[in-house]
Amino acid sequence: MDCVQEYIELFENNRTLIDGPCCKKLNEEREKAFVRFKTEGFPGLKDENWRHTNVAKKFATNFGMDLGRKSATSNIKGSFTCDVPNLKTYKGYVLNDNFVADENNRLLPEGVIIGSINEIAALHPELIGKHYNSLAEKGDSTVQFNTSFAQECMVLYVPKNVVIEETVQIIALLQTNVEILTNRRLLVIMEENSHASLLLCDHSATERESLSTSVTEIFIGRGASLNLYELEETTDSNTRLGNLFVRQEHDSRFNHCNITLTNGFTRNYVEVVLDGEGAETNINGLAIGDKMQHIDNRTLVDHRKGHCTSNELYKYILDENSTGVFSGKMLIRTVAQQTVSQQTNRNLCLTSCAHMYAQPQLEIYADDVKCSHGSTVGQLDENALFYMQQRGIPAEEARHLLMYAFAGEVIDNIKLEALRERLHILVEKRFRGELNHCKGCNLCK
Amino acid sequence: MENLLEIRNLHATIDGKEILKGINLTVKAGEVHAIMGPNGSGKSTLSNVLVGHPAYTVTEGEIIYKGKNLLELAPEDRSHEGLFLSFQYPVEIPGVSITNFMRAAINAKREYLGQEPMNATEFLKMMREKRALVNLDSKLANRSVNEGFSGGEKKRNEIFQMAMLEPTLSILDETDSGLDIDALRIVAEGVNKLKRDDTSSLVITHYQRLLDYIKPDIVHILYNGKIVKTAGPELVMELEERGYDWIKNEN
Ligand SMILES: Nc1ncnc2c1ncn2[C@@H]1O[C@H](COP(=O)(O)OP(=O)(O)O)[C@@H](O)[C@H]1O
Numbered sequence A: 001m002d003c004v005q006e007y008i009e010l011f012e013n014n015r016t017l018i019d020g021p022c023c024k025k026l027n028e029e030r031e032k033a034f035v036r037f038k039t040e041g042f043p044g045l046k047d048e049n050w051r052h053t054n055v056a057k058k059f060a061t062n063f064g065m066d067l068g069r070k071s072a073t074s075n076i077k078g079s080f081t082c083d084v085p086n087l088k089t090y091k092g093y094v095l096n097d098n099f100v101a102d103e104n105n106r107l108l109p110e111g112v113i114i115g116s117i118n119e120i121a122a123l124h125p126e127l128i129g130k131h132y133n134s135l136a137e138k139g140d141s142t143v144q145f146n147t148s149f150a151q152e153c154m155v156l157y158v159p160k161n162v163v164i165e166e167t168v169q170i171i172a173l174l175q176t177n178v179e180i181l182t183n184r185r186l187l188v189i190m191e192e193n194s195h196a197s198l199l200l201c202d203h204s205a206t207e208r209e210s211l212s213t214s215v216t217e218i219f220i221g222r223g224a225s226l227n228l229y230e231l232e233e234t235t236d237s238n239t240r241l242g243n244l245f246v247r248q249e250h251d252s253r254f255n256h257c258n259i260t261l262t263n264g265f266t267r268n269y270v271e272v273v274l275d276g277e278g279a280e281t282n283i284n285g286l287a288i289g290d291k292m293q294h295i296d297n298r299t300l301v302d303h304r305k306g307h308c309t310s311n312e313l314y315k316y317i318l319d320e321n322s323t324g325v326f327s328g329k330m331l332i333r334t335v336a337q338q339t340v341s342q343q344t345n346r347n348l349c350l351t352s353c354a355h356m357y358a359q360p361q362l363e364i365y366a367d368d369v370k371c372s373h374g375s376t377v378g379q380l381d382e383n384a385l386f387y388m389q390q391r392g393i394p395a396e397e398a399r400h401l402l403m404y405a406f407a408g409e410v411i412d413n414i415k416l417e418a419l420r421e422r423l424h425i426l427v428e429k430r431f432r433g434e435l436n437h438c439k440g441c442n443l444c445k
Numbered sequence B: 001m002e003n004l005l006e007i008r009n010l011h012a013t014i015d016g017k018e019i020l021k022g023i024n025l026t027v028k029a030g031e032v033h034a035i036m037g038p039n040g041s042g043k044s045t046l047s048n049v050l051v052g053h054p055a056y057t058v059t060e061g062e063i064i065y066k067g068k069n070l071l072e073l074a075p076e077d078r079s080h081e082g083l084f085l086s087f088q089y090p091v092e093i094p095g096v097s098i099t100n101f102m103r104a105a106i107n108a109k110r111e112y113l114g115q116e117p118m119n120a121t122e123f124l125k126m127m128r129e130k131r132a133l134v135n136l137d138s139k140l141a142n143r144s145v146n147e148g149f150s151g152g153e154k155k156r157n158e159i160f161q162m163a164m165l166e167p168t169l170s171i172l173d174e175t176d177s178g179l180d181i182d183a184l185r186i187v188a189e190g191v192n193k194l195k196r197d198d199t200s201s202l203v204i205t206h207y208q209r210l211l212d213y214i215k216p217d218i219v220h221i222l223y224n225g226k227i228v229k230t231a232g233p234e235l236v237m238e239l240e241e242r243g244y245d246w247i248k249n250e251n
């Protein structure tokens, strides 16, 4: 019996258990999503979008899922604070796939809602009814898998004209002594002219095989802006399937940076729909791989209205036997005149065993646009290395300086100074091999 | 005077092609040697072999520096032992600021010598002083190494680095090429200010004009991988008048 069939049976045999703790909206959407998962299964290598990332194989492990919500009661706070020096944060925790609120939090501005969808849906049914799964609905079968099994969704709602000064930090942690599969969900609604910064930390404190699917839906209203920083610090035995769907209205702004600092097998999908004139989106990524790590970033920037700007910068540094995949699509629809769109992908392969598959895609249907894209794969500059050695810098350190300089361009795009500085230090440590391989979080060390 | 550098019967190849075909050269502490010769003679090859560039293979001969077998030292250790090359074509290093670059270099050297890293204040003071020596703009110091620098700025940056590292033997590979007369003067004066009684230089150049400022004790002509003539400073004038053709015809 293949693993798709096993998941189908697991779902069908446990429907009451799955639906039990969940709000109506979650259960309605899972019904539809499951129909699609059941017919489509997992994508194979023949699927154009998954050519280099064998995800079906990853699901074949005999994982446990916490359908009975057992880990919901565990307490991770205190033992796992994940503080960034000099960065004021409001914290939320996701333990495996359960939301755990932090009672130590300061008050948020009036009207801001943060918490579990299963509580919020009762108070604001229209808000949840309108937004949940509305962007992810058309996602691929891995997204449908997540929607089928998700029992929790963390919600952040920022009302009109409200600015959250503190950074909202959501710390996701895997804590388990069995093989585990988690399905995480996040819904962010930014009303008109609101502003927030969101830091998502993805950690793993287990050496067991683990797989996390995550689906994040973000709505950014007219004139609103959101900074979203995602940092993965997991282990060799972790698989991450991230899906991010963003819809932007008029004059809104979205700044995104996704950093894979340590991982096992990762696929991140980012889809940004520019659905109002004057919207701006900046999406950045940094992937650092070594050993057998696999990092696949796939992006789609969909220009649906005119006068929008998109900038994209993804960089990979691949050492040893690691593999990188980047596939970035810019879609400029017929009506999207006066689009300014730029995509850059730069990759370093440090060994002959490291592999990079890069595929920029440009689809332009409008005629009055400024678009550019470029992708390169190279090695460290031998001449620069020798120049540095001649000045007395040992070969290994010269390599680190060059790698760090290469990565720095992405980190420099981060708007929060405290986070930027912290990441500079972390990346440098990562190259020096000084990162304590995730017995917890490195942000605060 | 004691010998700082002794090159004996040095043969070197690149990509299997022999470029240096038996070089013999002795530099004593305190001496300035000029090495002249037509393009393609092997001058840059000799410089690169001295500082241990991995693209070149030494097939025969030896190099003794400060009484040690130089060929056994890693490039960074040669640097720590006081060997400095002002590159004919300085390399651009995007994303690495001159300040960070120099800090790494200085502290690596100090570690090699068993000294503590330099503190930040001391280091910045030293940067300022040495920059002044070659009129290097303070704005350049925060920029990436050589990135977007003009030809003159690159060469001044080389001499600035030389000032920071205080080498015992400096090799200046066509440091004058591409410089206008003012820049040439600044660079040459910088080199002269750095000269001490116990430091030596190999000044590689095509033209007389640099040697108007930096006075050599001994002048060599390198041609086709060999030193074909060695004489006093008067050889510079002779080359200036007669060009290189007579050398080519005689060899
Ligand atoms: N990679 C290479 N393979 C073969 N020959 C080379 C290579 N690099 C340089 N050469 C040759 O080595 C010779 C010496 O070059 P170089 O040392 O740069 O001379 P110079 O500095 O005196 O002008 C030249 O004839 C050049 O063509």
Ligand SMILES: [Mg+2]
Binding pocket: B043, B044, B045, B088, B173, B174
């Ligand atoms: Mg040369």
